[in-house]
Amino acid sequence: xxxxxxxxxxxxxxxxxxxxxxxxxxxxxxxxxxxxxxxxxxxxxxxxxxxxxxxxxxxxxxxxxxxxxxxxxxxxxxxxxxxxxxxxxxxxxxxxxxxxxxxxxxxxxxxxxxxxxxxxxxxxxxxxxxxxxxxxxxxxxxxxxxxxxxxxxxxxxxxxxxxxxxxxxxxxxxxxxxxxxxxxxxxxxxxxxxxxxxxxxxxxxxxxxxxxxxxxxxxxxxxxxxxxxxxxxxxxxxxxxxxxxxxxxxxxxxxxxxxxxxxxxxxxxxxxxxxxxxxxxxxxxxxxxxxxxxxxxxxxxxxxxxxxxxxxxxxxxxxxxxxxxxxxxxxxxxxxxxxxxxxxxxxxxxxxxxxxxxxxxxxxxxxxxxxxxxxxxxxxxxxxxxxxxxxxxxxxxxxxxxxxxxxxxxxxxxxxxxxxxxxxxxxxxxxxxxxxxxxxxxxxx
Amino acid sequence: xxxxxxxxxxxxxxxxxxxxxxxxxxxxxxxxxxxxxxxxxxxxxxxxxxxxxxxxxxxxxxxxxxxxxxxxxxxxxxxxxxxxxxxxxxxxxxxxxxxxxxxxxxxxxxxxxxxxxxxxxxxxxxxxxxxxxxxxxxxxxxxxxxxxxxxxxxxxxxxxxxxxxxxxxxxxxxxxxxxxxxxxxxxxxxxxxxxxxxxxxxxxxxxxxxxxxxxxxxxxxxxxxxxxxxxxxxxxxxxxxxxxxxxxxxxxxxxxxxx
Numbered sequence: 001x002x003x004x005x006x007x008x009x010x011x012x013x014x015x016x017x018x019x020x021x022x023x024x025x026x027x028x029x030x031x032x033x034x035x036x037x038x039x040x041x042x043x044x045x046x047x048x049x050x051x052x053x054x055x056x057x058x059x060x061x062x063x064x065x066x067x068x069x070x071x072x073x074x075x076x077x078x079x080x081x082x083x084x085x086x087x088x089x090x091x092x093x094x095x096x097x098x099x100x101x102x103x104x105x106x107x108x109x110x111x112x113x114x115x116x117x118x119x120x121x122x123x124x125x126x127x128x129x130x131x132x133x134x135x136x137x138x139x140x141x142x143x144x145x146x147x148x149x150x151x152x153x154x155x156x157x158x159x160x161x162x163x164x165x166x167x168x169x170x171x172x173x174x175x176x177x178x179x180x181x182x183x184x185x186x187x188x189x190x191x192x193x194x195x196x197x198x199x200x201x202x203x204x205x206x207x208x209x210x211x212x213x214x215x216x217x218x219x220x221x222x223x224x225x226x227x228x229x230x231x232x233x234x235x236x237x238x239x240x241x242x243x244x245x246x247x248x249x250x251x252x253x254x255x256x257x258x259x260x261x262x263x264x265x266x267x268x269x270x271x272x273x274x275x276x277x278x279x280x281x282x283x284x285x286x287x288x289x290x291x292x293x294x295x296x297x298x299x300x301x302x303x304x305x306x307x308x309x310x311x312x313x314x315x316x317x318x319x320x321x322x323x324x325x326x327x328x329x330x331x332x333x334x335x336x337x338x339x340x341x342x343x344x345x346x347x348x349x350x351x352x353x354x355x356x357x358x359x360x361x362x363x364x365x366x367x368x369x370x371x372x373x374x375x376x377x378x379x380x381x382x383x384x385x386x387x388x389x390x391x392x393x394x395x396x397x398x399x400x401x402x403x404x405x406x407x408x409x410x411x412x413x414x415x416x417x418x419x420x421x422x423x424x425x426x427x428x429x430x431x432x433x434x435x436x437x438x439x440x441x442x443x444x445x
Numbered sequence: 446x447x448x449x450x451x452x453x454x455x456x457x458x459x460x461x462x463x464x465x466x467x468x469x470x471x472x473x474x475x476x477x478x479x480x481x482x483x484x485x486x487x488x489x490x491x492x493x494x495x496x497x498x499x500x501x502x503x504x505x506x507x508x509x510x511x512x513x514x515x516x517x518x519x520x521x522x523x524x525x526x527x528x529x530x531x532x533x534x535x536x537x538x539x540x541x542x543x544x545x546x547x548x549x550x551x552x553x554x555x556x557x558x559x560x561x562x563x564x565x566x567x568x569x570x571x572x573x574x575x576x577x578x579x580x581x582x583x584x585x586x587x588x589x590x591x592x593x594x595x596x597x598x599x600x601x602x603x604x605x606x607x608x609x610x611x612x613x614x615x616x617x618x619x620x621x622x623x624x625x626x627x628x629x630x631x632x633x634x635x636x637x638x639x640x641x642x643x644x645x646x647x648x649x650x651x652x653x654x655x656x657x658x659x660x661x662x663x664x665x666x667x668x669x670x671x672x673x674x675x676x677x678x679x680x681x682x683x684x685x686x687x688x689x690x691x692x693x694x695x696x697x698x699x700x701x702x703x704x
Contacts, residue, residue: 279535
């Protein structure tokens with residue numbers, strides 16, 4: 001059965017994480033991100049840990065086995081903190097991870113919780129020096145007077161050791177909860193966005209940041225809109241966008257003024273009056289915004305749909321894809337159980353031809369823009385045999401349920417796929433269920 | 446709600462949600478099937494009462510859920526700013542809807558019955574009517590949800606209008622209290638040198654209340670009232686006794702002025 005992207009068929013590759021259904025809260029995956037080459041895949045969880053997987057070198061003799069991702073490094077990025085002034089706990093949950101482009105042998109990533117961003121250096125050590133003649137057998141330093149020869153230590157191979165060390169801590173700049181970080185194409189600066197403000201940082205400087213967007217009203221009672229996501233343009237270092245809880249996206253040019261409260265462009269689609277309900281605003285709230293790799297488009301995710309915007313056209317998106325329209329009639333129940341507030345992310349494939357986002361019941365959706373095709377797939381342990389081809393799933397909205405279809409009321413709303421990532425070059429995807437990370441790849445013919 | 450950094454088993458939460466979800470989904474499914482049947486029967490020109498009723502039912506339900514969610518977030522469990530803004534905007538929308546509906550008519554019994562089971566926050570013995578059904582001041586759009594007005598109207602139509610008790614108002618104020626980061630200042634600082642805080646609204650949540658979000662024009666700071674009240678009125682239900690103090694004060698002033 002042909003899927004999006006030509007005759008692409010998705011196969012199970014790997015699954016990471018605990019098998020049992022009893023999920024420890026700290027293991028809940030909260031972010032997934034490939035690095036710029038796709039060789040490394042980072043996940044953050046609710047317990048403040050970062051786990052990095054590395055793609056093994058391809059096995060040329062067995063080409064049907066694409067290279068696998070194995071654990072490369074695990075470290076505790078953030079710890080829980082306590083805000084004494086407000087008597088509130090600060091969660092250690094990792095909200096976002098963003099990789100820096102590689103400049104030398106080491107890898108760098110930014111990870112953030114609600115309040116603090118950290119720059120981590122991940123470096124390899126596979127050699128150690130041997131042959132010092134400065135110490136005794138038991139480790140005590142020899143008396144220098146007894147050392148008569150100069151011996152240069154030799155580097156000998158050792159088991160690979162991957163070390164993660166925090167190089168910068170960017171703290172105390174956000175009153176509200178950080179929802180996004182984005183590295184600039186200049187590779188020197190990055191932005192961090194919370195509910196009401198966006199700050200610009202220099203990667204080398206931790207004791208100050210510049211506030212570039214501030215939507216906090218003088219009178220908090222007038223607050224009706226918050227920032228939900230922000231991202232730098234992939235090529236234009238002066239351009240960034242931020243989305244709001246009212247379904248608008250603002251594009252800002254940092255050359256225009258120091259404080260970018262006035263947007264250069266405002267992207268908003270007029271509301272469809274026939275769909276108006278008490279939940280209209282909540283479902284229009286944008287949960288994620290991502291530029292396409294080529295920088296010409298951006299994609300937004302709201303509760304029920306994915307929209308592609310041409311940066312040159314502000315009044316409506318150029319494409320709209322319904323993720324799970326069958327939920328529109330269930331909005332009241334979803335409001336009751338708080339699912340309506342779930343924040344789904346979305347992502348582009350390497351050449352911007354396919355977009356992907358998650359849904360409930362461990363379903364995720366792919367939309368092929370060129371071929372106008374979409375598919376629903378499921379990440380589950382049942383479909384986890386090696387190289388097993390994923391069968392497309394279908395949800396029955398009403399009426400007679402066909403065989404193999406699942407009815408809306410049978411959907412498990414506790415199994416939500418909020419975080420997905422697509423390898424920047426290959427057709428390899430990482431899909432996070434509550435506490436498991438699934439890696440799928442397209443079938444090599 | 447979810448703890449912080451604590452390894453708690455997901456299954457506890459799952460149990461909670463599993464309880465709510467099928468019930469909610471089933472109930473909603475049933476309601477919607479009923480609604481759709483009614484709409485199908487009546488066609489586009491549905492008799493106003495039927496479609497209004499489902500609209501009102503849903504509105505009441507959403508209203509109850511809204512308040513419950515705002516109440517749920519006690520101090521120590523943070524309510525995300527995004528969620529609280531979305532909830533409050535929904536409340537505003539419902540209030541506008543109620544006000545625009547104010548001139549419409551609907552059978553109060555029907556509404557009360559519809560509200561009874563659906564509304565989570567309202568107690569069994571305290572139904573709420575929509576403004577349109579409010580008897581009392583003719584054409585007065587101030588909803589009976591205001592304890593102030595309700596205490597005045599209590600004599601006029603006691604059987605129909607029962608105020609949303611201080612419990613609900615306290616719940617709202619608690620929830621808004623919990624939104625600690627909405628005000629960067631410690632709230633005590635604001636109240637330090639104001640001794641009329643008992644009568645006035647102050648700061649954002651009560652400002653929200655006074656500025657047409659919620660027609661409650663008394664101070665929401667029940668806790669503050671307990672502090673500020675003169676000794677001798679140390680009973681619970683701070684709001685009611687404050688109002689009684691006010692009335693007593695007025696009464697005393699009257700007497701003084703007359704003499």
